[in-house]
Amino acid sequence: MATTIADLSDLLKDIPAGAWVAISERQHKTIAFGVDARAVLNEAKEKGEQLPLMVRVPDRNTAMFL
Amino acid sequence: MAKATYPYVAISLPANEAHPQGTTAFRPLTFATLTAANGQSIRCMVLPDSGADACLFPLSLALLLELDVLNLPKAITGGVGSQTNVTYYDTITIDLGSGIRFSAFVGFTQGMDPIGFGLLGQAGFFEQHRVEFRHRQKIFTIESD
DSSP states (O other), X not given: XXXXXXXXXXXXXXXXXXXXXXXXXXXXXXXEEESOHHHHHHHHHHTTOSSOEEEEOOOTTTSSOO | OOEEEEEOEEEEEOOOSSXXXXXXXXXXXXXXXXXXTTSOEEEEEEEEOTTOSBOEXXXXXXXXXXXXXXXXXXXXXXXXSBSOEEEEEEEEXXXXXXXXXXXXXXXXXXXXXXXXXXXXXXXXXXXXXXXXXXXXXXXXXXXXX
16 A cells, blocks of 8 residues: 655644544544554554554664764 | 665754754665564554664554564664663564665664664665665655665
C-alpha cells in the first residue's frame, strides 16, 4: 500500500509526547491516541479504521535517534 | 525484482537544552504492513538501518499482532535503549508497497518501544535488498535482489 504522508508533524503536533497514535492514511488524519497501543488500535477499529498506521510521538528523552 | 522510491518523513522533535527551539528530523522512514503467521496485520513505520544486525520492532507491535511472545525463541540484544534487552523472534512478512515484499525472522523488544518504529537491519533486509539514500533530495530507493 503506498502512502501519501511524508510529513507527520502536523498530524502529531497536538498529541502528547510518548503517546501511540493511530492514523488514517486514507483520510490523512489522527483517529485515536493514548499510552496503550492496544487500546489505541481498538478505538481506531471501532471508528472504522481497520488497518491504521500506528506511530509513536517522540518524547523528550528519546526523540533523537542516534 | 522490484524497485521503489520513498520520500523521507519529517518528524518534529521537541525542544531540549541542546536544541531549545526544537528541530525537525528528516528520516528515511517509510510505511510497512507487517503480517504474522496467524494472519494478523498492522501498519507501522520502518527505517532501513545497515548498522542493525537484524530487523527489530517495538514489543508493543508484537502484542498488536497477537503473537504469543512468551513462547517465541528469544535472545538478549544490546544497543537499543539499554545494554541488554530480551528480544523475541518470529517470522513476519513485511510489505513496503510498490512490490517490495519479503519475509524475515525479526525481533521484538521493549527497548524499541520508546522509538516506536521498526529497524530494517542486515539479516532479513539488507541481505535481500539494495538501498540508496539521497539525503539532499529527501528520497531513498529500495531494490530487491
